[in-house]
């Protein structure tokens with residue numbers, strides 16, 4: 321082990337952030353795009369919520385510790401990192417459930433139009449949620465899938481909403497949100513953006529780009545822990561124009577007066593109407609604490625480092641002559657990428673397993689891609705250099721052919 325600091329880490333304005341995370345022993349973690357690392361400050365905050373809030377104050381904590389407002393207060397914290405003014409973002413449920421809500425809202429606002437337009441390699445849950453709504457609504461909803469390249473020109477007068485993930489989960493390709501929004505608006509279509517691979521990884525400008533709805537995860541680049549609740553954003557014009565409930569999951573906590581226990585549903589004003597049931601307080605507390613790690617960082621610095629790490633990864637792979645054998649399927653230009661790279665190889669699954677056995681956690685995406693995620697708050701340039709060295713050795717020795725690396729796990 322060398323103790324010298326890598327020159328690129330010396331110049332990194334975010335280098336100090338790494339110390340805020342628990343880095344698992346002997347591990348280079350390059351999977352923050354699936355599940356971010358835990359910060360001891362989050363651990364402590366959750367412990368405190370367990371011991372003192374739940375333990376000592378029990379049910380009084382709904383008021384005393386503001387549990388009831390957590391979806392809104394945490395939502396506002398997320399809002400600051402995705403270009404959303406106060407009161408437009410709420411933290412609740414899963415991304416999938418939130419997609420259901422905003423898809424239904426868009427179909428209702430744009431009544432008379434049936435089509436949800438999306439990309440054929442969008443993340444499956446996004447497409448499944450539309451398919452479920454198709455099943456439910458019959459002719460009032462149809463899903464149309466096109467390639468990323470033809471998305472903009474495929475919007476037409478029957479498109480109720482364009483459903484798009486800003487950064488493709490496989491390739492890391494980033495689609496231009498401003499162009500999409502402009503084109504959609506011109507043709508009367510609404511925009512629904514999935515920020516799963518954007519939030520916490522790059523600057524997002526929901527209001528400036530005039531996006532109608534957005535959803536995203538907190539367990540990826542926001543490091544809020546496994547299964548932590550997702551977020552949902554709604555543009556002000558839709559919240560203000562509300563004459564009837566915007567989404568169909570009428571739950572008591574989305575009611576205007578939940579503790580009146582009225583028989584009939586009446587939606588709360590503003591973003592709260594997107595709530596359904598009781599929030600997962602312990603997980604929300606984790607989101608709250610995890611977001612504090614972003615309080616003193618600029619998303620511009622985060623983006624710069626993300627690009628720096630990815631470019632350095634490519635440079636190291638080039639130096640080891642790995643790119644011919646396992647070509648990148650990610651865009652060559654950094655501005656057209658999110659915070660990940662993907663490489664194609666027919667043995668990608670086994671290569672990933674061999675990397676994991678060698679202390680480098682990356683992930684595999686079907687059918688044959690090795691995916692490397694860069695989390696700018698805790699990854700270092702030294703890690704990139706070392707991980708590519710290990711990859712080069714695995715490839716040189718063809719270590720991935722070992723049968724133990726060929727065995728597929730349930731979660732890949």
Ligand SMILES: *Cc1c(COP(=O)(O)O)cnc(C)c1O
Pocket residue numbers: 414415416417443445446485489514516517537550
């Ligand atoms: C990770 C991810 C999801 C996950 O949705 P959940 O409901 O949290 O399981 C959704 N969409 C995209 C694009 C993702 O990458």
